[in-house]
Amino acid sequence: MHIAKDLVAASATPLVLGILAEEESYGYAILKEISDRSGGRLEWTEGLLYPLLHRLERLGHVESSWRTPEGGRRRKYYAITEEGLRELAEQRKQWAAVTDALQDVWKATRALAPVAPPALEA
Amino acid sequence: MTGTDTELEAQIAEWRSYMLRRKAISEADVDELEDHLRERVGDLTESGLKSDEAFLIAVKRMGRMDELSREFAREHSDRLWKQLVLDPDRDAAAEAERRRGLLVMLACAALGVVAVKLPALFGYGFDGSGDFYGRNLGLLVLAPLAAYFAWRRRLGAGAIGAVAGLFALGAVANNAYPLDADSQSIVLSAIHLPLLLWFVVGVAYAGGEWRSGQRRMDFIRFTGEWFIYLVLIGLGGGVLTAFTVGVFGAIGVDAEVFISEWLMPCGLAAAIVVAAWLVEAKQSVIENMAPVLTRVFTPLFAVTLVAVLVAIGVTTNAIDVERDMLILFDLLLAVVLGLVLYSISARDAAAKPGVFDWMQLALVVSALLIDVLVLVAILGRITEWGFTPNKSAALGENLVLFVNLAWTAWLYVAIIRRRKRFAVLENWQTGYMPVYAAWAAVVVLVFPPLFAFA
Numbered sequence: 001m002h003i004a005k006d007l008v009a010a011s012a013t014p015l016v017l018g019i020l021a022e023e024e025s026y027g028y029a030i031l032k033e034i035s036d037r038s039g040g041r042l043e044w045t046e047g048l049l050y051p052l053l054h055r056l057e058r059l060g061h062v063e064s065s066w067r068t069p070e071g072g073r074r075r076k077y078y079a080i081t082e083e084g085l086r087e088l089a090e091q092r093k094q095w096a097a098v099t100d101a102l103q104d105v106w107k108a109t110r111a112l113a114p115v116a117p118p119a120l121e122a
Numbered sequence: 123m124t125g126t127d128t129e130l131e132a133q134i135a136e137w138r139s140y141m142l143r144r145k146a147i148s149e150a151d152v153d154e155l156e157d158h159l160r161e162r163v164g165d166l167t168e169s170g171l172k173s174d175e176a177f178l179i180a181v182k183r184m185g186r187m188d189e190l191s192r193e194f195a196r197e198h199s200d201r202l203w204k205q206l207v208l209d210p211d212r213d214a215a216a217e218a219e220r221r222r223g224l225l226v227m228l229a230c231a232a233l234g235v236v237a238v239k240l241p242a243l244f245g246y247g248f249d250g251s252g253d254f255y256g257r258n259l260g261l262l263v264l265a266p267l268a269a270y271f272a273w274r275r276r277l278g279a280g281a282i283g284a285v286a287g288l289f290a291l292g293a294v295a296n297n298a299y300p301l302d303a304d305s306q307s308i309v310l311s312a313i314h315l316p317l318l319l320w321f322v323v324g325v326a327y328a329g330g331e332w333r334s335g336q337r338r339m340d341f342i343r344f345t346g347e348w349f350i351y352l353v354l355i356g357l358g359g360g361v362l363t364a365f366t367v368g369v370f371g372a373i374g375v376d377a378e379v380f381i382s383e384w385l386m387p388c389g390l391a392a393a394i395v396v397a398a399w400l401v402e403a404k405q406s407v408i409e410n411m412a413p414v415l416t417r418v419f420t421p422l423f424a425v426t427l428v429a430v431l432v433a434i435g436v437t438t439n440a441i442d443v444e445r446d447m448l449i450l451f452d453l454l455l456a457v458v459l460g461l462v463l464y465s466i467s468a469r470d471a472a473a474k475p476g477v478f479d480w481m482q483l484a485l486v487v488s489a490l491l492i493d494v495l496v497l498v499a500i501l502g503r504i505t506e507w508g509f510t511p512n513k514s515a516a517l518g519e520n521l522v523l524f525v526n527l528a529w530t531a532w533l534y535v536a537i538i539r540r541r542k543r544f545a546v547l548e549n550w551q552t553g554y555m556p557v558y559a560a561w562a563a564v565v566v567l568v569f570p571p572l573f574a575f576a
Contacts, residue, residue, distance in 0.1 A: 027157070047189055050151065051197035060543040060545060064472075074157070
């Protein structure tokens with residue numbers, strides 16, 4: 001299934017902040033995490049992820065640090081800040097409102113899949 | 123280490139050097155992307171691919187370089203702006219674009235020369251009509267600059283209308299008000315109209331996106347660089363003028379009329395557009411200079427201001443607020459603000475607070491104290507003698523600067539104590555810019571009728 005570009009862009013910030021709220025992480029791991037969580041349906045490009053991470057850092061929602069794990073390569077880790085947690089809570093409220101409204105609308109328009117067709121219910 | 127490993131290292135090294143040529147992607151970003159690439163190559167090799175196949179797929183997955191670079195540029199417009207018009211790996215299209223930019227610059231510089239000399243046809247010679255040029259010089263030289271940016275940025279019809287309308291408003295108000303040549307208001311207008319129009323040029327510079335904080339920050343950078351280029355061109359022009367006078371004097375020809383009527387006004391009008399073009403075309407030549415200048419002068423100005431404060435404290439002499447002194451102190455505070463703005467625009471927002479930030483704080487706080495002393499002196503004069511255009515304008519300017527400096531100092535303290543991010547200060551400064559424009563507009567448009575054209 002292809003997910004529209006606008007939708008990918010809109011959901012990008014809460015997804016990244018949500019993943020970082022669990023624990024600090026780095027670019028490649030975040031990308032994999034997003035792919036796993038969406039069952040492979042959300043395929044982000046590096047051109048989306050890294051500029052987004054840098055913007056979140058500029059806005060103060062995440063902090064980055066270069067570290068070298070034992071026996072590993074130097075790597076840039078991102079961690080969420082207090083401000084980022086607040087932003088995440090705010091985004092969550094907004095998304096809840098949107099999904100609530102959508103659920104409501106889906107229920108009303110029974111003609112649409114994946115809800116059972118109205119003929120069967122009658 | 124096996125042969126394929128060395129091969130992979132060589133491929134990654136080559137990939138790195140390609141990435142580093144992109145001006146929107148910094149070295150740290152390339153490090154980060156390289157880590158990403160290696161991680162993906164590792165995963166793909168684990169799933170059974172050979173390392174060269176894995177490398178190909180990983181690079182392909184990362185997307186085309188120009189697309190990646192464009193996405194980075196959207197976030198890091200401060201780097202994009204360093205992108206040379208004279209890019210080293212330019213292609214034919216870039217070459218044509220460069221030539222077009224050059225032609226637009228030449229056309230607008232010529233327009234500036236015509237704008238300055240055209241009034242002479244209607245009897246407003248440069249020597250005879252000091253009053254006319256005092257009122258309109260800013261208008262005449264800045265309009266071509268606005269036209270240059272409108273052209274270069276391919277401004278939409280709405281934005282062109284807004285910029286042209288604001289210029290027209292300034293022109294009408296400035297010339298329709300019945301101001302005497304020796305009134306205070308005319309001097310104030312001559313100072314504030316160019317200031318106001320500079321912000322209008324900023325709207326054109328930002329390509330109409332004047333609400334964007336990043337575009338405003340770009341404009342602040344541009345202003346600093348433009349000023350440096352203008353001063354450099356002015357110095358060169360001074361040398362040229364001196365030689366012209368001397369050489370023609372030696373052969374018994376008086377070149378003074380040519381210089382005052384043609385060389386200086388036309389040179390200034392053209393230099394304003396040429397400097398703007400140079401800033402955009404030769405960005406990387408000078409970008410190392412402006413931050414160095416601020417680094418050198420921030421501590422020096424801080425020491426000077428502290429010395430002034432100490433001298434005032436020791437002698438308990440109040441500040442003498444005659445007209446010249448007022449202008450001097452306003453200029454001093456404006457220069458301090460310029461230093462602060464410029465070092466903010468040149469500072470990496472992600473860098474940790476350091477010694478230089480303390481220096482900045484010292485500069486801002488001492489400027490703030492001096493501003494308070496000037497404000498007290500002006501208020502004293504006003505309660506004693508009443509409001510005049512000069513004192514009111516000075517009062518307003520010092521209040522505008524006071525609010526900015528006070529909040530800047532407060533934010534700096536928070537930043538140094540790591541309570542706030544540096545970006546907050548950037549946002550404050552860019553958000554405050556319309557206040558200067560609004561105050562300049564008030565002085566130009568509202569003051570003359572308010573003070574009965576005194």
